[in-house]
Amino acid sequence: MEAAVLAWSDVHEGMFVEWEFTVDESQMRQFAELTGDYAPLHLDAEFARSRGFAGPVVYGALLCGQLSRLIGMHIPGRDGFFIGLTADFRRPVIVGETVALRAEVIQVSEATRAIKLKYTLRAGGKIAVSGTAEGVLRSA
Amino acid sequence: MDDSEIYARLAPVFQDVFDDDSIIPHADMVADDVEEWDSLSHIRLILALEQAFDVRFTAVEVGSMSKVGDLVRLIQAKKAG
Numbered sequence: 480m481e482a483a484v485l486a487w488s489d490v491h492e493g494m495f496v497e498w499e500f501t502v503d504e505s506q507m508r509q510f511a512e513l514t515g516d517y518a519p520l521h522l523d524a525e526f527a528r529s530r531g532f533a534g535p536v537v538y539g540a541l542l543c544g545q546l547s548r549l550i551g552m553h554i555p556g557r558d559g560f561f562i563g564l565t566a567d568f569r570r571p572v573i574v575g576e577t578v579a580l581r582a583e584v585i586q587v588s589e590a591t592r593a594i595k596l597k598y599t600l601r602a603g604g605k606i607a608v609s610g611t612a613e614g615v616l617r618s619a
Numbered sequence: 620m621d622d623s624e625i626y627a628r629l630a631p632v633f634q635d636v637f638d639d640d641s642i643i644p645h646a647d648m649v650a651d652d653v654e655e656w657d658s659l660s661h662i663r664l665i666l667a668l669e670q671a672f673d674v675r676f677t678a679v680e681v682g683s684m685s686k687v688g689d690l691v692r693l694i695q696a697k698k699a700g
């Protein structure tokens with residue numbers, strides 16, 4: 480997979496990207512090892528069910544990892560970098576659920592070449608995470 | 620839009636971008652006066668200001684601003700135009 484190469488003139492309000500993904504147990508274990516977060520809510524199905532969830536809850540930060548893909552691979556892509564994000568966690572995502580990401584450009588700043596996107600992550604058709612992500616496009 | 624109204628609307632933007640509720644923008648304030656005001660936060664500030672005031676700046680305009688007073692005059696001119 481190669482990162483998108485965008486010129487500033489390619490970027491406009493209203494452009495969007497979307498994709499689906501699923502987080503599996505192996506990815507959850509890798510995330511735990513990378514971050515040191517071994518909270519049983521995320522790794523132990525029995526524990527998660529005892530707390531009222533249908534299964535282990537996907538790490539919120541792992542979901543937000545898709546925003547790195549958004550900025551680095553799509554908009555702004557290869558010649559961009561991340562400068563900010565907000566995230567509101569509205570409902571849990573259970574390991575194995577399909578998650579749909581949609582991100583749309585809502586602001587472009589000619590002066591700074593900054594791009595602001597609004598995104599949602601939906602599971603079961605409902606918003607699980609929403610917020611904004613900001614990147615800058617700096618072509619060579 | 621007069622100066623006082625602009626400064627009143629600037630304050631929460633500065634406070635949010637620089638994560639400092641004590642910042643009160645004034646005409647002579649420059650980037651060196653704010654510890655967190657670096658090149659990346661400057662981009663975030665411009666983006667936030669464009670959204671807050673519903674204006675768009677050019678690179679030349681942003682490059683010509685040296686203090687907050689310049690920014691206020693620019694916003695005033697854009698809102699008047």
